Amino acid sequence: MSGRLTVALRRGPAFLRRSLQVRIVLSAIALGALVICATGWFLMSEIRTGLVDAKVKSSVAEAAHETREVETRLAAIPGTDYDTAEQVALLFEPLAELGQVRGFGVVLTGPVSDSRGAVPGVRSSPGLDVSSVPRSLTRHFVDSDRPSWAFTRVRIDSVDPSRRDVDVAGVAVGHVVVLPADRGRYVIEYLFPMQQEEATIDLVGRALLTAGALLLVLVALLTFGVTHQVLTPIRMARRVAERLAAGQLEERLRVRGEDDLARLAQSFNQMAANLQRQIRQLEELSRVQRRFTSDVSHELRTPLTTVRMAAEVIHDAKGGFDPVTARSAELLQTELDRFEGLLGDLLEISRFDAGAAALDVEDLDLGELARRVVDMTRPLAEQQGTTVTVEIANWPVRAEVDHRRVERILRNLITNAIDHADADTGVVVRVAGDDHSAAVTVRDFGVGLAVGESALVFNRFWRADPARTRTSGGTGLGLSIALEDTHLHGGWLQAWGRPGKGAQFRLTVPRRAGALLRQSALPLVPSDAGDAP
Structure with a gap:
């Protein structure tokens, strides 16, 4: 299984490069996902903000209303009733019972800022964790009587085993009331959990996620269908073009309709x-x-x-x-x-x-063949007053080639170099081979080649200097024939030259007939040229 996964991962990038339709579909899915995510985030933010704002407003309003009711009840107590405990019970117990019915918690703290330094008492709704009251709200009422509110986490331990404990975000609203019995300041803190709001947000989130997934599938299907309609004729055109390139000139596309x-x-x-x-x-x-x-x-x-x-x-x-x-x-x-x-x-x-040329392949030593060709052209070199030397890097340099054609290539290269050589430096023939190729370079130190002429020297009847005399009696077709002979071997025949620095021709053939040539055993640019890599 891991092997199949590895193969799939290895072939994935190549498949993406070859398939335009897959790239378009994936691009559409990625762009659609980006738009859907941005839209979903914006909608969720707006819905969350709206629900929270509405909850805060309703909580503040409800807390103010209940506080006014408490103050009304306290104001109705006779002036001769100074029982503090009874007034605290009258203040807290109706609120706690109402909170259990309406789903909010109550914490009563007081008296606060007692001049006698007494520790304020704390009463809370059944199961309500007093730590749910935010400290910032508690600090606010130390020296202020103004109502205030803050966000918090409401934790309620359920006394009913059939119901789960509550630990949700909520709103805490605080009010200060003065108890007639002791004239003390008591803080009433209402804790409103946002269970319904969280459930609504979760429901909207799931709905948006489902809708987004369905939209992505729809976008993928639509993109696939559109690209299929467009790319099918293009694929047919590609196949017909391949057949035309293969020589099947009668192939044509089927025309349907009148559209583009x-x-x-x-x-x-x-x-x-x-x-x-x-x-x-x-x-x-x-x-x-x-x-x-x-x-x-x-x-x-x-x-x-x-x-x-x-x-x-x-x-x-x-x-x-x-x-x-x-x-x-x-x-x-x-x-x-x-x-x-x-x-x-x-x-x-x-x-x-006419395509009638064929190879007569045999296993030859190119070093020995180069020596024989140099011996054959020695009279011409002596006539020109120059010398031809042979350097063999590794002996023997064997390759499967056509003896007659390779000899003709080397003879053309060497006689051409003798025609353009400098008498003081002569001509250098180098032979080398590696595991896959065999190469021969012919270096002269004559006038060289101008920029761009290295691509023209193999043209038929082309001459770098038409006014120069051919001492070897050439016909102007030697290098063209040499290039065709090289192509029959599946090899390379390349030229390099610089004005005033001479020229170098390189013949490279595969060691095995029919093998694919990937590199040469000798560099094309000579090391003494000054611009060798």
Whole structure:
């Protein structure tokens, strides 16, 4: 059970993020609960204040009335009757009996402020706790005869076993009367419990709580119903959009009615139809372009072979030519080599565009492969007056890759670095691997790349400096083909550069074919660049 609860708590936030309807319903419930609580608190405050004020007014009025009745009875006593005990009984007992009938308690204290210093006597209704009289009210009548009242807790111990003891909030009202027998000041304190008021407040509270719960359920149901009506077409649109993204271009939304959602569905279907038409046009244009590139490349093979054979004959006989003709024969041979490379690259690009490229995977040591490529490009480096060094962090660095394609990637990167390298610092090739990836970086210290050019170097026929001479005879498609080769491996081919600080290209491939690549074994920004993380 605890395991299921843990899983539910773990999946809860993800479910809330994915479900707009649940978030709207919960937001409506939270807002409704806030409004209901505020309204309930305001109503309860007003009802409580009204009941208490009414109770205080009625208690003060009743106490004043009973005090006047007491004073009337005392005034009717003959002037020759000086029996204090009898007058105190005449004062207290009718009040106590009336209090039992009407539900209030009476405490008689007196005489107070006796010049003889006598301790005042205290009489109270049966079962009434004398401590229910608030001390503030008792202190008030020490030197004042004005009536006063205060809130208190009324505690009455029931003498009837069938009735419960009382301990509720109440109102205490005090009056001072003068007893004719001894001319003493006696304080009558009336204690009015607020049992009915508390019961009324409890009843209103339960009613408000029940009504609030029902209102929250109603708000949740209404919000769910409204959001369901609105979100159902949106969910249908999402599913149709997913099918369109998956290539099912004939999918359309069902249009019902004439409201805003129906017009939205019509607009969506119109957009899908336009997209389908444009995608079909683009597919046809792309197919024609790929076919044209492939056909032209193949058709140029035959005349190129004939021209090459003639050029080789001319090149071999250049010793008998004058200097100008001999130089022309050399230029012809060079440009034919470059043209043949361009045809080969165009054929390779057409295979990538047609989706016909495939990998021939084998387990290779990238460090050894990098060394072989460096040896192959050493004559070009010597021609440029620069050096190429290889640094292998951990030997061997093995990965499941296509030998031909990775070799072509490294050759493109290294020859490109030699073209742009500084003769004093050369080119540095680093190879490293970890448990999940293998990486090769090619670092040169030439002119570098301007801001934003690292995202353009892999575009077809793009050159950072069009006026710069290609000493390696490149076609402008090498890095584009290298990027496509890298994508076939599920890897990364990235570039970094700063003006005056050179550039670095990083090739990262997964150690296992088809594995998901998450990080690289080498940093993209070199440590000597000054802005490395």
